[in-house]
Amino acid sequence: MSEKKKWFTLDLGFNKKVPTASSCGCGKTSGGCGSHEAPSPSKNEHAMTAEEFDKAVEGTMVDETRKDGFQQVFDVKMDRRTAFRKLTASLLVGAGAVQTSCSVIAGEESKEKAQIDWEEQFKGNYKLMTQEERDATVDRLVRSYQLRKKENIKMSATDASKDVLFGYAFNISKCQGYMDCVSACVEENNQDRNSQMQYIRIHEMKDGEGFKFNEADDNYYHEVPAEGHFYMGTQCFHCDDPPCVDVCPVQATWREEDGLVVIDYDWCIGCRYCMAACPYDGRRFNWSKPEVPEEEVNKNQHYLGNRMRKKGVMEKCTFCIQRSRAGKDPACVEACPTGARIFGNLLDPDSTIRWVLANKKVFRLKEDLGTEPKFWYFMD
């Protein structure tokens, strides 16, 4: 934590830090992941499936019992696929309970589904996975989606590139409150439609009164720009010293090398401590099962970004990691009709964002808290 560099000392472009335990910093494109691999799951998976299948039949359990506390006690020991292979017969009976109902009735597909569920339930923390494990979980997720929805998705697990540190600037003079950024964000990031979850909030403030957030309206439904008002957007600021990361009891959220603060949705336990710790209202929780109509699902996904979430986990803005790591602007930047949003690499001296920081009077919100947001505001 303490040795983490603040953004401004990194300006010159040396990224002295060696990527810690996490993984090879290979800047390779969308890791193995591709859907092309998915249709043929590895031999090993097949073998296990068959073995488990027998046990499952013996087990003759009906309910999906993944939440069973008893199983938890045993299952915890094999959060890795390797450990999984060493399971004893008795534990396999437990495994049977998980796949059960469907396996008894039907063939390969449902068995495979159950197998995927099982391995997904007990996989490790993404941050600590090896590259193979990461590729494997991405493959599983792609295959799982294919099995369930009969649709192919493309999921990448691109790592941070060297000499990249993402930053964002917001032009208060330009924003008119159209909220195109909000809808683009929702569509891009597959947010739950039922609860109308939105990462971005646009605050409508009165002219002449300054930044009075408590009197601002962040939930307006009238024609914009409204007379005598100005607009200011907030979202996750991707702090360089993020309080949300410190408080997470299981390291399910962390700061990536390129400055993005991300969440491993499958590792999150849903305690919402990070939500309490965030001074910028940047985090959202899935209070119920998130739902997106199939035809609206964005199928271009990233493991740490807009892949489908589940009930009871946190999520947040990732500066559209699936786009930004592929060299594109986040959806909000692209959608903004006024050009109020600027995104780029803080370590690139020729980037627009660096120009803004150098030539505009920029400021950040709640700087006194020492979180070092990488999100600046400025005016023309």
Added chain:
Amino acid sequence: MVKDSLGYITHGSKTYHIWMIFLTAIMLIGMYCYSIQLEEGLSATGMTDRVSWGLYISNFTFLVGVAAAAVMLVMPTYVLNDIDFKHAVLIGEGLAVAALLMCLAFVVADMGGPSVLWHMIPGIGVFNFPNSMLAWDVIVLNGYLFINITIPLYILFRHYQGKEAKRSVYIPGSILSVLWAVGIHLVTAFLYEGLQARPFWNNALLGPRFLASAFAAGPALIILVLAVIRKFTEFNIEQKTINKIAMIVVVAAQINLIMLVSELFKEFYAPTHHSESAYYLFFGLEGKTALLPWIWTAIPLNVLATVLLTFHKLRRNPKVLYFCCFILFVAIWIEKGFGLIVPGFIPGPYGTIAEYRPTGVEIGVTLGIWAMGAFIFTMLAKTSIGIELGKLRYRKKEKLASKAA
């Protein structure tokens, strides 16, 4: 021993049976409510993105205090060898165990993903230690639970066999538990205190006030429990013991009041933007006043109890004492429960005022967990009383059966 105590706790008077059936019924309702919550997700509760912790975490916070308070009895008894407390202390530790189990249950109920809770088990999961205060809390709470189970178990087991417990065995454990109890409460306070995002919690007095209020509410509950035990069993608890515990209660309550005054002074003498949560709690903001009735119940009860208990004459009167303990307990439950947690989120980081109202499901689960605590405590207390009274002894089952019936 397990078999004997099982036999013992399943036998009792009619009142006892009715009490246990009543608790079981509430627990079942709680489980039903929890099953709804599991099915629908936490949207079944009143919590939202704006107020993301509610009744569960409030009760958790308060109960950590109750658990920590058992130490107030442990210290004089084991360490200073004050024979007076010896009878009360087993009850106190039973209470601590029950309170801790309730704490853990509340935390689990609050989790979005109870099926992946194994991520928190050290060695198997990934623990964010020492950065996350919640990781600390998990460790200290479970450690405290372990201590509070082993010490009484050792003593009771020796007595069960008709032997005296060895001081050299349990004294080090007791000293550890004394320090540990302060630790669990401080760590729980730090959980909130360390959040720069929430000015209402980010307050250096939070930890000490947690301790003071805990050492008032916990022993107050112990007094009430001892009163009940004295009424319904032959277990002899001397008046002297109760008087001494009452002394602890009153001192802690006085310190707590002083700290309250200090907090209120800071918030309202020179109010800043950071005082808004306190304004919301005590006066409401923009017509949103959900917490007003609660806090204005808690403060007068708190003051009344403290003042009454301060006078020796009134404190010696059992009726006044029990009444005061009860209202003090309720007052601190409100104040250190949702009176502390909910205003932390209101107004939100950008000033949005969204109120919180628990749903029926949430209340059902909460009641269920309280009933579970009472159930566990009753069983523990009955066993230890049985052993201490000599009814429950190794190879004396026949005698026991005739007596219990």
